[in-house]
Amino acid sequence: MANISHSKDLVIAITMADIAIILLVGSVLGWLVRHVRQPPVVGEIIAGIALGPSLLGLLPGDLPSLIFPSEVRPYLSAIAQVGLLVFMFGIGWEFDKKLLKGRGSTAAAVSVTSVVVPFGLAIGLAALLYQRHNTVDGDQVSFTAFALFMGAAMSITAFPVLARMLTEHGMLGTRTGALALASAAIDDVIAWCLLALVAAIVTASDGAGDLAQTVIFSALYITAMLVVVRPFLSFLMRRWGRDRMAPQLIVVLVAGLFLSSYATTWIGIHAIFGAFAFGFIMPSEYRGVFGEEARKPFAGISMVLLPVFFIVTGLNVDIGALSGRDLIELAAIIAVACAGKMIGASMVGRMSGMPWREAGTLGILMNTRGLTELIILNAGVSLGVLDSRMFTMMVVMALFTTALTGPFLPKPPVRVGQTALLPRQEELAGAIP
Structure with missing residues (x-):
């Protein structure tokens, strides 16, 4: 990590590894919160906070900076945008x-x-x-x-x-x-x-x-x-x-x-x-x-x-x-x-x-x-x-x-094969006064 600023290839490699960590942690927490009747977005927000200074930063070794070095964060920000x-x-x-x-x-x-x-x-x-x-x-x-x-x-x-x-x-x-x-x-x-x-x-x-x-x-x-x-x-x-x-x-x-x-x-x-x-x-x-x-x-x-x-x-x-x-x-x-x-x-x-x-x-x-x-x-x-x-x-x-x-x-009903991104207008017909 000490020589990260001298190696662009290493920065890119760490960026890729960070994305893998983000996807895995976000997916796990998104899955967990569904069991307490929360949308996956809540788990993903919690994952973001947990991997930052609020939780991971409380452990020894300044882990947020170690996992997400300052040289990597601009790349992550661009990908996030x-x-x-x-x-x-x-x-x-x-x-x-x-x-x-x-x-x-x-x-x-x-x-x-x-x-x-x-x-x-x-x-x-x-x-x-x-x-x-x-x-x-x-x-x-x-x-x-x-x-x-x-x-x-x-x-x-x-x-x-x-x-x-x-x-x-x-x-x-x-x-x-x-x-x-x-x-x-x-x-x-x-x-x-x-x-x-x-x-x-x-x-x-x-x-x-x-x-x-x-x-x-x-x-x-x-x-x-x-x-x-x-x-x-x-x-x-x-x-x-x-x-x-x-x-x-x-x-x-x-x-x-x-x-x-x-x-x-x-x-x-x-x-x-x-x-x-x-x-x-x-x-x-x-x-x-x-x-x-x-x-x-x-x-x-x-x-x-x-x-x-x-x-x-x-x-x-x-x-x-x-x-x-x-x-x-x-x-x-x-x-x-x-x-x-x-x-x-x-x-x-x-x-x-x-x-x-x-x-x-x-x-x-x-x-x-x-x-x-x-x-x-x-x-x-x-x-x-x-x-x-x-x-x-x-x-x-x-x-x-x-x-x-x-x-x-209310408790979510059991649904099979539901893939719609957002509800369609016909689902709302007649429901709004």
């Missing part, structure tokens, strides 16, 4: 736009209140925490950026994680499950818009002029995606992939999602937005044979590379470094995160005629944050909005709120 961008593309493609319209006033009301209430509570909490977390790497963070980011992070509901949990627990056909999924879809759109606003504010170093430029370029980017890119993709799919997927089409899609990510990075609103947007504008009329065939390679890439993202995240989480005051702040963050979603969603559910138990279940479902929260938190770190202690506390909050959901859901 590839997995993350492919995942975001998949989420954008799987995202059924029909969930955002024609689903009734109740879904809209739940969506709005489950964003507004936690957002408002988070702004108040940010005012209390700002003085202790207003400097990141020697740079001052504006209260506006810090407060808006906290609001966006508290408002998120992990649509993909929630969809998988509802599918596994047989709740998609219920009013509560379908309502939660539709509301989570709208929640995430609002939260992503808020995060894009934070990114624009943070990267606008020259104030209003840069912010206006970012907004203008963002509008041009969205216009180009809808007016130019989407019709072009429709043309390619008609030509190359109506019934079967041509290999060159996969090449175009992969190149397109990375170019879209580059474009949003250049604009100043983070690469994840470009990947999600490229998936979101994919023509929905090709969801049949082509859609299923095309999703497989992307799902495979995400399955292999996303655990690397969890480990890279976990290496930056150090629970042992939190002080007594930090633990009090952590308790406040968890309380605000849970109360905001529970009150915001349950209140509307109860007003719509749901029994208290059903309305409470709706609030618990909307409190699921999972991987989506980690994506937002990592964006906060890269934007320079979160310091290391706040990042650690927010990651713990994401893990806690996601793990809280499983025990309150």
